[in-house]
Amino acid sequence: MAHTIENIMKSSMDQIKAMVDVNTIVGNPIMTGNETMILPVSKVSLGFFSGGGEYNSKAPVKKSGEAFDSNGVTNAAEERFPFAGTSVAGMCLTPMAFLSVNGGSVKVLPAQYNNSWDKVIDIVPDMISKIEKAVNDAKTGAKAGEQAPVC
Numbered sequence: 764m765a766h767t768i769e770n771i772m773k774s775s776m777d778q779i780k781a782m783v784d785v786n787t788i789v790g791n792p793i794m795t796g797n798e799t800m801i802l803p804v805s806k807v808s809l810g811f812f813s814g815g816g817e818y819n820s821k822a823p824v825k826k827s828g829e830a831f832d833s834n835g836v837t838n839a840a841e842e843r844f845p846f847a848g849t850s851v852a853g854m855c856l857t858p859m860a861f862l863s864v865n866g867g868s869v870k871v872l873p874a875q876y877n878n879s880w881d882k883v884i885d886i887v888p889d890m891i892s893k894i895e896k897a898v899n900d901a902k903t904g905a906k907a908g909e910q911a912p913v914c
Contacts, residue, residue: 767846768815775813775850782854783807802862808855815848 790803858874
């Protein structure tokens, strides 16, 4: 027969398993009107404590048919002690970022910034790609304006 604390822990763990699944960490995809898919990403922190024990009461527990001796101790080979136990769990779900997928391009959008430099670092790749595009457009525009050699 399983001990009472084992039953408490088993039922607690079953409840925690029911609460936390893969959709808790990476949420269900959200489709927007312009074919952009957004995936929320979260961090889950979980704490769990379980404990208990059998405690001797001051007065001896008398089972039916047992007699106490002169010292107040039972003749039983096995004494019963009351059991007290509990189980506690705490869970914290923190949104971390959003993945934005649009036309094969994936962007990570943080849910919060620690300071302004984080935002600047996030903007730099977009700025570089826009500058590269502007330089390439300027080069191709100058070549397109030139006249083709006449043979």
